[in-house]
Amino acid sequence: MEALKQVASWPAPRVAAAVLVRGADGSVRRVADVGDVTARFRLASVSKPLSGYAALLAVEEGAFALEDRAGPEGSTIRHLLAHASGLAFSGDGVLGRPGTRRIYSNTGFEELGRTLEAATGIEFAGYLHEAVFAPLGMTSSVLTSSPAYGVTATVDDLAAFVAELLAPRLLAPETFAAATSVAFPGLDGVLPGFGMQRPNDWGLGFELRGHKTPHWTGTTFSPATFGHFGQAGTFLWVDPAVGVGCVCLTDRDFGPWAAAVWPPFCDAVRAQAHAD
Secondary structure (H helix, E strand, C coil): CHHHHHHHHCCCCCEEEEEEEECCCCCEEEEEEECCCCCCEECHHHHHHHHHHHHHHHHHCCCCCCCCECCCCCCEHHHHHCCCCCECCCCCCECCCCCCCECCCHHHHHHHHHHHHHHHCCCHHHHHHHHHHHHHCCCCCEECCCCCCCEEECHHHHHHHHHHHHCCCCCCHHHHHHHCCCCCCCCCEEECCCEEECCCCECCCCEECCCCCCCCCCCCCCCCCEEEEECCCEEEEEECCCCEEEEEEECCCCCHHHHHHHHHHHHHHHHHHHHC
16 A cells, blocks of 8 residues: 555654455455554553443443443543543543543543452453453453553554454444444543644544544544544544544654654545555
8 A cells, every 4th residue: 555655754663554444245354554563562542442442341241331430529431431521631630520521531541440340350451351352362462551551562453453443343333333422522622732622522432533623633534533542653543434444553652743744644544445
């Protein structure tokens, strides 16, 4: 794929990526990759969709419900997954009432992890492995610290997760639809690295493209696009309108370089994916 050649000019020592497409028959195939797709990278906040998926599977298994109390007074599992609990980015501070602002929060996902552990009696890392990594064959993925940012994985492994997002089989359709639809519509907030967004749409564990501008996925993506990026210079996205998904991992922290090169790269991948 011509678009993948762009990574050769990126100011990052290591870059690896993969592109997947969903066909008219619903099957998913990997159409292109670049770099060492077996090398392990620190995911940073790309850990959140993985941890969120585990929490949603716990909901389906009856460990807790989305409306169960978790986090600050008035907050629920749903609020934590959607960055709407009012918890600060880090620490124990509460910056707003639940459901009133989109406050991106590592603490919220750490609280989610503790709530899952209390409900299941299983350490979060073990639950994530058994619920998500093992069924998808993600043999190189491991959570070593916070559910918010502590996963290391390979492009090969995350390509398996993107394939799941293009054609879900672990989650029930209604749960997946809730995860990739706007939770608490109309909330404004800061999209890290891209400033205030009005609104700052979020699903359950996934950031939603919506009509945000600027945005790391570029300018051509449908509002239904969902995914996440991480401070480690990592991202994954799925645009269900065209049935295309991409994962890209680097070993240079996010900064102005990424905000400059990611959008044209993502636009080119989306445009070319079904041609390969």
